[in-house]
Amino acid sequence: MRLKPKLIDRYFIKQFVQTIFFGLIAFTLIFVVIDMMENLDDFIDQHVPFQIVMHYYLVFSPDIIKLMTPVAVLFSALFIAGKAANLSELTAFKAGGVSMYRFMAPFLVVSFLISLFSIYFAGYVVPMANKTKVNIEMKYLKRGYNYSGSNIFFQDSKNKIVSIAYFDYTNDQANRVSIEGFDKNDPTHMISRIDAISMLYDSTDNIWIAKHGIKRTFYYDSQVATPFSELKLNNLNFKPAELIIKQQKPEEMSLTELDHFIDMQKRAGNDTTSLSIEFDSRFAFPMASLIVVLLGLPISASRRRSGVAVSVGLNILLTFIYLVFMKVSQAFGKNGALNPLLTAWVANLIFLAAALINLPRVKQ
Numbered sequence: 001m002r003l004k005p006k007l008i009d010r011y012f013i014k015q016f017v018q019t020i021f022f023g024l025i026a027f028t029l030i031f032v033v034i035d036m037m038e039n040l041d042d043f044i045d046q047h048v049p050f051q052i053v054m055h056y057y058l059v060f061s062p063d064i065i066k067l068m069t070p071v072a073v074l075f076s077a078l079f080i081a082g083k084a085a086n087l088s089e090l091t092a093f094k095a096g097g098v099s100m101y102r103f104m105a106p107f108l109v110v111s112f113l114i115s116l117f118s119i120y121f122a123g124y125v126v127p128m129a130n131k132t133k134v135n136i137e138m139k140y141l142k143r144g145y146n147y148s149g150s151n152i153f154f155q156d157s158k159n160k161i162v163s164i165a166y167f168d169y170t171n172d173q174a175n176r177v178s179i180e181g182f183d184k185n186d187p188t189h190m191i192s193r194i195d196a197i198s199m200l201y202d203s204t205d206n207i208w209i210a211k212h213g214i215k216r217t218f219y220y221d222s223q224v225a226t227p228f229s230e231l232k233l234n235n236l237n238f239k240p241a242e243l244i245i246k247q248q249k250p251e252e253m254s255l256t257e258l259d260h261f262i263d264m265q266k267r268a269g270n271d272t273t274s275l276s277i278e279f280d281s282r283f284a285f286p287m288a289s290l291i292v293v294l295l296g297l298p299i300s301a302s303r304r305r306s307g308v309a310v311s312v313g314l315n316i317l318l319t320f321i322y323l324v325f326m327k328v329s330q331a332f333g334k335n336g337a338l339n340p341l342l343t344a345w346v347a348n349l350i351f352l353a354a355a356l357i358n359l360p361r362v363k364q
Contacts, residue, residue, distance in 0.1 A: 008093065009106040012080060016110055019076035027068040032057050039141075048140045056136045059129040063251075066122045070288040073114060074319050077107045077293045104297055111290040118286030123255035130252045155270060156237050159184050164199075164243075172240040174199040177210065179233070192217050194231070201240050208233040237267050250278045258282075273340055277333050280344030285326070291348055292319050295355035322351055 036057065043053055084093075093103060152164040156179075165176035177199045181192035196213030210231040217224045242264055250258060258279050265272045296318060326347040333343025 008103070012084075012103075013106050013110055015080050016076050016107060019079060020072050020114075023072035023075050024065055024068060027072060028061055028064045031064045031068070032061070035060070042141055046141055052136065052140055056133065056140075059132040059136070062121070062126045062129040063133075066118070066126050066285075069114065069118055069286075070292055070322075071319050073111055073289040074292045074296055077111070077297050081107075081297055100298070104294075107293055107297055108290065111293045115286045115289045118289065119283055122286055123282050127252050127254045127257070131248075134249070134252060152243060154238075158270070159187065160235075162236070162238075167240075167243055169240065169243075172201040172203075174208075177213075179210075179236075189220075190218050194233070196231070199233075206239075208236050238264065250275060255279070255282055273336065274334050276340035277330055277343050280341050281326075281330070284344040284348055287348055288319075288322060288326075291351050291355060292322060295351055295358065298358055322347055325350070 036053075042048075048056075152162075152167060154162055156162045159182040161180045161182075163178045164174045167174045175198050177194075177196045179194040180190055183189040183191050193216045194210060194213060195216075196210035198211045200209050200211065201207075202209055210228070210233055212229055213227075213231070215226045215228060215231065217226075242260075248257075248261075250261075253261060258275065262272050262275045262279060265275060329338065329343050329346045332338050333340055338346065
């Protein structure tokens with residue numbers, strides 16, 4: 001009697017999704033417990049309330065889930081496939097006319113859908129949670145920096161540095177501003193400096209206007225100081241809304257914010273290699289769920305004397321090798337040895353090639 005593939009699909013998809021869910025819960029709890037043990041002294045020393053600690057780990061969980069999703073997906077697929085192989089269920093399916101490729105189809109479809117969702121999750125949900133996590137660390141654990149508008153310092157272009165003591169976002173006004181200009185051919189030589197009590201943004205002309213300050217022009221043997229009550233600055237590359245973004249870490253930015261930030265940095269003439277790798281990795285890493293399943297599932301589906309545990313352990317090892325390889329390639333990319341797009345995708349391409357080479361060897 002010929003088996004019904006759709007019935008088999010529902011059977012395995014249900015087990016697959018359930019095991020992924022429980023795997024993510026288990027991995028997340030393990031990471032939370034480990035991190036809590038490491039930070040327990042800090043929480044106690046800073047007298048952090050229990051509900052704040054729980055909130056901290058609630059917003060920390062999305063980042064853990066993002067990292068552990070490929071591992072959980074692979075673990076689930078291999079556990080179910082290995083169990084089916086050892087219980088001779090795969091033998092029965094093959095005898096009923098179900099090929100190995102057809103058996104793999106529901107796992108690959110679900111993994112692909114999970115990869116697509118992971119792009120949105122890593123691109124928007126995780127950064128939103130990271131913002132809250134950083135705020136808690138700053139407020140209760142006294143860590144990190146403050147990007148709420150105080151002590152803002154950044155490079156506006158290759159030869160211009162801007163520092164702002166405080167920025168009032170309600171009025172688009174910067175207070176106690178210093179703008180230092182440097183020689184393009186000799187970055188160690190300062191050629192100008194503007195110090196102003198305040199600086200306002202004119203949204204009509206899209207320029208900054210410095211108020212009540214002094215402009216100094218430096219030469220190698222002298223300087224000229226010119227006081228002013230108002231000075232239009234039409235050579236600055238930032239807008240009020242971009243100031244807070246300039247103070248954020250890439251992991252706190254959504255895909256849209258990160259893309260905009262990269263454009264800002266390019267306009268300022270800054271190196272965007274690390275940022276471009278981070279952006280491209282937001283798409284590449286979620287696809288790991290599909291690729292590791294495509295590579296590991298055929299291995300686990302082959303019945304082995306060693307049993308399910310060794311098969312799952314072997315493929316989990318392959319997953320961590322994949323993650324390590326991705327980190328190593330990112331290191332080369334940040335050093336300029338690889339193109340940012342290739343850096344983000346090189347691990348996927350190599351493991352995908354290995355999966356496609358191994359796939360025809362699967363016994364039907």
